[in-house]
Amino acid sequence: MFCIGIYSSLKKTGELNLYSSLQEEKLNIKPGSNGTNSVKLGKCHLILAQKKIKNKQMKSLFNYIKEVIYAFVSLAKGLLLTLRYFITIKKVNITEEYPNNRTTTISVKERFYGEVVLPHNENNEHKCTACTLCQMACPNNSIQIISKQIETEDGKKKRVLDKWVYHLDSCTFCYQCIDACPQDAIEMKNSFELSVYDRTKLIYQLNRPGSKLKEKPTVKEQQS
Amino acid sequence: MENQPTPSPTELRTEEFVVNIGPQHPATHGVLRIEATLDGETVKNILPHLGYIHRGIEKMTESMPYKQSIYLTSRMDYLSAHINNHACSLAIENALGIEIPARAKAIRIIMDELQRLTSHELWWGSCAMDIGAVTPFFLGFRDRERILEIFEANTGNRLTMHYIVPGGVMRDVLPTFVSDVKELLKKIKGYRHEYDQLITGNFIFQHRTQGIGYLSKEQAISLACSGPVARASGVSCDVRKHYPYDGYEKLDFKEVIDYGCDNWARYLVHMEEMTQSIHIIEQLLDNFPTGDFRTKIKGIIKLPEGEYYQRVETARGELGVYIVADGSNKPYRMKFRTPSFSNLGAVKPTTVGLKIADLMANMSTIDLVVPDIDR
Amino acid sequence: MISMIEFTDITAWIHSLLLSVLTPTWTYIVELALSGVTALVVLLVCVIIMVYMERKVAGFMQLRWGPNRVGPYGIFQVIADVIKLLLKESFSPNRADKVMFNIAPALALCVSLMALAPISWAPGLTMWDTNIGILFITAISSMGVIGILMAGWSSNNKYSLIGAMRSGAQIVSYELSAGLSIITAVALAGTLSTNGIIQSQADGWWILKGQIPAIIAFLIYVIASTAECNRAPFDLAEAESELTAGYHTEYAGMQFGIFYLNEYINMAIVSIIASTLFLGGWMPFHLPFDYPVVQTFNHIMDFIPTWMWFFGKMFLIIFFMMWFRWTFPRLRIDQLLKLEWKYLLPISIVNLLFAAVIIVLHWHL
Numbered sequence A: 001m002f003c004i005g006i007y008s009s010l011k012k013t014g015e016l017n018l019y020s021s022l023q024e025e026k027l028n029i030k031p032g033s034n035g036t037n038s039v040k041l042g043k044c045h046l047i048l049a050q051k052k053i054k055n056k057q058m059k060s061l062f063n064y065i066k067e068v069i070y071a072f073v074s075l076a077k078g079l080l081l082t083l084r085y086f087i088t089i090k091k092v093n094i095t096e097e098y099p100n101n102r103t104t105t106i107s108v109k110e111r112f113y114g115e116v117v118l119p120h121n122e123n124n125e126h127k128c129t130a131c132t133l134c135q136m137a138c139p140n141n142s143i144q145i146i147s148k149q150i151e152t153e154d155g156k157k158k159r160v161l162d163k164w165v166y167h168l169d170s171c172t173f174c175y176q177c178i179d180a181c182p183q184d185a186i187e188m189k190n191s192f193e194l195s196v197y198d199r200t201k202l203i204y205q206l207n208r209p210g211s212k213l214k215e216k217p218t219v220k221e222q223q224s
Numbered sequence B: 001m002e003n004q005p006t007p008s009p010t011e012l013r014t015e016e017f018v019v020n021i022g023p024q025h026p027a028t029h030g031v032l033r034i035e036a037t038l039d040g041e042t043v044k045n046i047l048p049h050l051g052y053i054h055r056g057i058e059k060m061t062e063s064m065p066y067k068q069s070i071y072l073t074s075r076m077d078y079l080s081a082h083i084n085n086h087a088c089s090l091a092i093e094n095a096l097g098i099e100i101p102a103r104a105k106a107i108r109i110i111m112d113e114l115q116r117l118t119s120h121e122l123w124w125g126s127c128a129m130d131i132g133a134v135t136p137f138f139l140g141f142r143d144r145e146r147i148l149e150i151f152e153a154n155t156g157n158r159l160t161m162h163y164i165v166p167g168g169v170m171r172d173v174l175p176t177f178v179s180d181v182k183e184l185l186k187k188i189k190g191y192r193h194e195y196d197q198l199i200t201g202n203f204i205f206q207h208r209t210q211g212i213g214y215l216s217k218e219q220a221i222s223l224a225c226s227g228p229v230a231r232a233s234g235v236s237c238d239v240r241k242h243y244p245y246d247g248y249e250k251l252d253f254k255e256v257i258d259y260g261c262d263n264w265a266r267y268l269v270h271m272e273e274m275t276q277s278i279h280i281i282e283q284l285l286d287n288f289p290t291g292d293f294r295t296k297i298k299g300i301i302k303l304p305e306g307e308y309y310q311r312v313e314t315a316r317g318e319l320g321v322y323i324v325a326d327g328s329n330k331p332y333r334m335k336f337r338t339p340s341f342s343n344l345g346a347v348k349p350t351t352v353g354l355k356i357a358d359l360m361a362n363m364s365t366i367d368l369v370v371p372d373i374d375r
Numbered sequence C: 001m002i003s004m005i006e007f008t009d010i011t012a013w014i015h016s017l018l019l020s021v022l023t024p025t026w027t028y029i030v031e032l033a034l035s036g037v038t039a040l041v042v043l044l045v046c047v048i049i050m051v052y053m054e055r056k057v058a059g060f061m062q063l064r065w066g067p068n069r070v071g072p073y074g075i076f077q078v079i080a081d082v083i084k085l086l087l088k089e090s091f092s093p094n095r096a097d098k099v100m101f102n103i104a105p106a107l108a109l110c111v112s113l114m115a116l117a118p119i120s121w122a123p124g125l126t127m128w129d130t131n132i133g134i135l136f137i138t139a140i141s142s143m144g145v146i147g148i149l150m151a152g153w154s155s156n157n158k159y160s161l162i163g164a165m166r167s168g169a170q171i172v173s174y175e176l177s178a179g180l181s182i183i184t185a186v187a188l189a190g191t192l193s194t195n196g197i198i199q200s201q202a203d204g205w206w207i208l209k210g211q212i213p214a215i216i217a218f219l220i221y222v223i224a225s226t227a228e229c230n231r232a233p234f235d236l237a238e239a240e241s242e243l244t245a246g247y248h249t250e251y252a253g254m255q256f257g258i259f260y261l262n263e264y265i266n267m268a269i270v271s272i273i274a275s276t277l278f279l280g281g282w283m284p285f286h287l288p289f290d291y292p293v294v295q296t297f298n299h300i301m302d303f304i305p306t307w308m309w310f311f312g313k314m315f316l317i318i319f320f321m322m323w324f325r326w327t328f329p330r331l332r333i334d335q336l337l338k339l340e341w342k343y344l345l346p347i348s349i350v351n352l353l354f355a356a357v358i359i360v361l362h363w364h365l
């Protein structure tokens, strides 16, 4: 790349009259004042600018011819690249051909954030305790946790999840709800074909009907 | 302009006229309106109008807890989403005095540099497109896509990531991360000569950029330009060198400075920065730290009362995050010093007196991202 | 040996058929109409192929497949596009000059179709076999700018106006070097008639026989004609990233479609002329030597029908123009004019002198 830079600066003849004064200004800038940590791309500009002024009159015809030849060579290089692509399109092609490859080659990464889901196990149980931490963590109120009070067998009152309402239409897939959930009850699914015609259809209730909280294994069970 | 001599009747008289370039225009890459006064083809004056994509991100952060507002910054400069998140997270960590694990630091820097690569690759394509070559755009996207795949696999999102959070990163990277990135870098390096073949060496491109869009060092400093724009004018302003964060001080990389001051210099700086980014990532991959990826912070962050400022180097320049905290869980004021906003000022001094086509070339090498200007 | 039906046989047959039922005057009129319609149909088919080809070439060079939805390999894409354009409303801006605005596309199309007349399609198949064919074409091709200027002026849009003015400056200046390189070929052939030029290449194309001047003239002609067609890298009149769409910003529907068609017709005509002048038009590839091997080779070449040569060369040059378009960045207006006045024009003048010397000394083969 630098070689190209040098070469091309060489062929810059003094035709930029508008900038001739600016060129002189450039000459006054001393490179190297910025310590050893900088790449001095400017150096080649500088040396070549000086050279150019010296040789301007002497070699104008020579430069003219050289410029024409350089132009053809550089353009031919670009043409060769595109020709290579044109010929080897089968190999270099990058099209995904999406609707055709949805069942075959499509690659959606495992972690892709498509939508929030509340996984249920085979007994139709989920892990959400309706603590509303996710609701609080969500920056744009995409989550509504509606809970209800029920009475357990031993007469205690308990708050359980009634509806886990998820507004996919306003979710920004920021992962904060999942990060905030102490129970690891929710997950991100990598689904991606979510478009619908009516945005009210994007309001989901994530807990399945009749589902209930998965009982935490008691300490005794855990040990055994 | 005021004291132009009145033309004599025999002289050919020309009249200036105003063209509104934007808000919908292929070259503004977003909703920026530029009121250009033209005399024929020559640009006489430039007046950028902002605010078409103002979303009030700064105001929104005041009503959101610290942790939650970070995801908004991905929407400012959407091509440096990781780096924006990084800036906010760093500001909060510094205020809280948290030390983050070495692995998190390494992941952050790798992500930052990959993000810089994506941004510069896209910039390369769109710069060539503004100058009239369409094919490079696809090459830029091809290489960017490979990096975005890594982002998708590790962070779950492709554009507006919310991955770098106070305390570290959101999730640990995949076990295959190191080998994936190594493979990716090999691929990207193999593609670099195509960039030179198609655009860098191209005679027309060189003529369109060399000597065009002159921005002197003094102008760059007084306009508060940063990033590749200022560095191409000879200003040493790389935040990674001057105010290193998260372990940049331990890495071996060079600050790319050019004294050319023109579009060509800006182009070279961008291209060389990509090489440097690859170099940085390679160093980190060679001894990728193990351990924790995140320090646990309690659910609600409350910054102690005071003012905090943190700057980072995004793909476009210096991003500053200024937080005024009043001790509650929400910032009293959060201000972003975005690079595109101050770089926008460079459009006028570089363009006035040149042709319309140069306006597009200048705007593309100055690398404006419109949502970053408006916030 | 070659018992293929020549085009001349067909035309003679049609002529005698018409004469047997009509008076000579009516025969003449009907033949005129027939030839015009035939040329137009052939050209439109070419344009359809070219539009499809452009998209495929662009796609392949940009690492993608190009159109592949409508029909197998997307071959019906152009038809779908035309239907879309036809169904769209053609409206004119509020304060536009309505008459000029509506005439402009038609005028541009007429001008470029006029250049079809003296083209020699196959041996003996020329609509207007005149001895000043090439002169006529050069005269007509510089008129193409009028339609563009009218469109740009009447649109009442600043982008259109800038685009039109650019186009004017561009076409007027590139006309010069295109003309000079045409003159080089004409000087070599010694005639202005298209048929005559092709006949003069019976023992080898001018690009081979004419030494270096012919090659240089060919290159200059391709460059200059690319500029005359407003094709990238000289597409300043449209300059998508600067002027959104240049002179046809305000056009919609089929009026835009006509400008689009016009661009491709221009391209076709320009490449037909280039192949006529330098690559021998419909003339098969012959080598200008007298060895028996070469003679056999020349005979083998004769087996390939002339229409194949004609369209093969035409599409080859068109491919080159497309290849340029999808590789190069655009020039700036002052660079564009500098390229013409500082490089192409001096080179073509020197080249013409050089060619004249070669012709006078009979150095060409």
Ligand code: SF4
Pocket (backbone or CB within 6 Å): A116, A137, A138, A139, A140, A141, A142, A143, A170, A171, A172, A173, A174, A175, A176, A177, A178
């Ligand atoms: S991913 Fe973010 S926006 Fe979506 S529901 Fe969770 S917290 Fe809310």
Ligand code: SF4
Pocket (backbone or CB within 6 Å): A127, A128, A129, A130, A131, A132, A133, A134, A135, A145, A180, A181, A182, A183, A184, A185, A186
């Ligand atoms: S999903 Fe998790 S955070 Fe949300 S309410 Fe249920 S348990 Fe609490």
